[in-house]
Amino acid sequence: MELIFEISKKGRRALEIPKPDVPGRSYRDNTEDATVNPLSGSIPSKYLRNTGLMLPEVSEPDLVRHYTALSDSNHGVDSGFYPLGSCTMKYNPKINEDMAALEGFTGVHPLQPEETVQGCLELMYKLEKSLSAITGMSRFTLQPAAGAHGEMTGLMIIKAYHDKTHPRRKIIVPDSAHGTNPASAAAAGFETVELKSSEDGGIDPDALRALMDENIAGLMLTNPNTLGLFEKNIREIADIVHDAGGLLYYDGANANAIMGISRPGDMGFDVLHLNLHKTFSTPHGGGGPGSGPVGVAARLEPFLPVPAVKYENGRYSFDYDLPDSIGKVRSFYGNYGVAVKAYTYIIRLGFEGLKQASVNAVLNARYLMQKLAGVYELPYKRSCMHEFVLSCTFMKKYGVSAMDVAKRLIDFGFHPPTVYFPLIVKEALMIEPTETESKETLDRFINAMLTIAEEAEKDPELLKNAPHTTPVTRPDDVAAARKPVLRYI
């Protein structure tokens, strides 16, 4: 497809800018010579732009056709099944989008006087309360902009907590963890200690006990973990960590399995983040914006970022009075528009609806796992929660990899599952169907997976050359990284 710069033509424009209604030379007065900066004579010339500006020149119809054509080559949740493990690609309700687009939210400046933003504050306050109730935590901040940002914030809180008494500088992270866990730990100034998963894919309490010492600040855990397995020994794990003076961090990436079923606060977690763009149905936006609210147990409240929102005497206001606050991790109050979408979802479903979402997420995953486990390898033979991991090592003898299976699924109209993760499973396919898919869709996916398993044996080339239905196929990653071309010149 042509780049927007390649369809540009000198003299075309989409947006009509009003003529100045105040004194000052009109830009149009000197557009004949585009090299003359319109502000020359107004601002000292050493500050003025002298360098050409490479921006498109297109009409509005050109623009709309271009971006529409681009969107046509993108697969979204509305296009079809998107079983990307650990990403919870559930349907994004349209009402969320309309509510977040209300001018009463989008048109508000973050520094307006509090009395002019009572609706914004009320929503923040109530969303925090709802998230506290769902997770069993004491208080939330909505400031972190994404899951990893939430992890970093939560870990900073853990660090600040220990720094008040006895500083601790190590965090235990299981080898099955998301890559963001160790990266966030490093960003928060911790050294990571890796904990090997046990044979059943979980945490071995004895192995954990052996790692605990006076320098361990805490343990980061995803529960259910990245294999989709619930940590059965969670209370024992929590006791081990707490007895040694550590804190427990809950990575909420997999919270879609447990809403209304089990609460991290009751499991013994001290800090957690949620991904509003996973569990609470806000769209992923092609990579963002997300939102990663952080919840804490009561004893960690003083460490939360500022400002918090409080409600007193019928009035909502910002609370900057958190004496031990870690500070700010982002300007203002977080990705507010995303919070509006999540709160819309929560009140639309209510508690029972959220629980039903988790029940159906697990039901769908278990059904898929049951149907596929006979043909694909199931490395950990336990009942999964909302997602599960299969292995394609048996296809190696045909020269076929998990990536080939993933690419072939595209030909069947499905977005591939997560591949090669978690790292502890070879040739991994990580599948998360979510609750919003129908049995018919799941059955179509099962059929495709079974067909592909047969093709792997009979016609491996078909897989190795897949996908066959897309405008481009198998881009050369190696060439892209060896000789990077990162912009149009």
Add this chain to the structure above:
Amino acid sequence: MEVKKNLRYTKDHEWARPEGDRIFTGITDYAQHALGDIVFVELPEKGSALSKGDVLGTVESSKAASDIFSPLCGKVAEVNTELEDKPELVNEAPYDAWIAAMIPDDPAEAVTGLMDADEYEKYIKTLEHD
């Protein structure tokens, strides 16, 4: 998987080759196979002093990154700048594509403790069974 007779090896799949007063180092054929197409080699700084096991540099493929560890104690005398533009040489000829030439602190003991070709060959066989 090629293992060269006249070289010494580490468990992290670096090789070492004494030549004059220098010891050339690089990564083995086994390592480049495991990494896949190498897209970038981060070279050490000339003159830096390293202990055995210190990070000497990094090799990146499009899907992985791996540290290279110094097989000995010594000073980096020279780096192979050709790899900056042609990282693929590490895939094509891993035993020619040296990464650093080092002057060992103790020439007599420089490669002590490193595996010889037979030992390394046995070692990588044990890994393949994993």
Add this chain to the structure above:
Amino acid sequence: MSGYISNTGADTQEMLDSIGIKSTEQLFDEIPEEVRYCGIPDNSGQTEKTELGGIPGPMADMQTESYIKNLAARNKSAEKLICFLGAGIYDHYIPPVVRHMISRQEFYTSYTPYQPEISQGMLQAIFEYQSMMCSLTGGEVCNASLYDGASALAEAASMACRATGRNEVAVLCSVNPEYRKVLKTYAHSGGWTVKELLPAICSENDAIKRYEAQIDHGIAALIIQSPDFFGYIEDIKAAAEAAHSSGALLIVTADPLSLAVLEAPGVLGADIITGEGQALGNPMSFGGPHFGFMTASEKLLRKMPGRIVGQTKDKNGKRCFVLTMQAREQHIRREKATSNICSNQALNALAAAVYMTAAGKSGLPETAQLCYHKAVYAYNKLLETGLFKPLTDRPFFKEFALESSIEIQKLNAVLLENGILGGCDAGRYYMEHKNVWILAVTEKRTREEINYLAGIISDNFGNKSGVVFPWN
């Protein structure tokens, strides 16, 4: 059922049979009793109880809408007020095409483009975005966005520390206070320090002395904002020379719209250019979601945080786009990654790309020029009241600061009563600048609105040409 779940009772039964269990309860057998939540669902509809759940609802679609609309109606948005408030977030015009294009479901309901074959749309759009931002800022490489202007600046500082092997950055106090706060939070955990350079406001001559005099050896980066928090344009070239003379990098955080008329920081010697991208096609939204941008010189590419899109060819030789340089990132390098960022603000960056395309090569400078002329008009109108005086002789772009003879809170309160969202009270952030008022004037403000602003002030506080200022 919520309406977002398709499984019927019969479907559920069939699936349970297939799994070999009797009830959905059994799906959770792996969860030990002691951590099962036994809260009793509250189906009382709209009543908001704080016990179970503390969650209002469930609500029907209609109820949900009126509930949320009622909340929105309790805010006074800039559509109802005349906005002169800026300080990092601005009330710019957003052409309708922006919302229409980013509302294409293929964009907004997709994930990070990990699978290039079915993500070419987003990948190409980001590549185009990177190209536009490089041109605008003068950087050679650009990432696919960061969370916001503040965290982008903190990431830039951390990147400078990695690139130079030093662990202190120096930041001018004229940099947005919110940004400096975030910078300090990141520094504290990243194990580097932040030195703040005074004064926040100075004359044109002293501005340059500030860069030179206070640069120590051993600093990883000098950080400046241009136009700065008070609206003044910095001398980036002089700052770059000062920073480079001591082996430090220059980081500039900039208003991207200003760069349509002001020289690109990269051309003037800045090594890393970051900023808040909101002004490009993103509504104010009570502070987010917007996006942070980052461009840099090519030699810093491998130290950059975040996703980067590159051009390549597919196996049939066709041009296409992929996420590249991934070995920097957390999913590969884990604790050694350049940053922990995973999700970014891709859709907001897309909005910026659509906005820049709509405004285009001539429209972006025209918009910037309008902002400038209107700001100058407002500046003069306010000075004419005799109630304000300028702080320095330095040139500004769309925002300017005035010393006020009226207490700022009182001033803003009167304006609000008259439907005007007044400027930022600098005293909120600067103890030493209690009477400083920072006003932003975008292309949306009309001559009438500006006259109205000055008129309201005169009517309420008197037109006092020659007034004696309390600080004189």
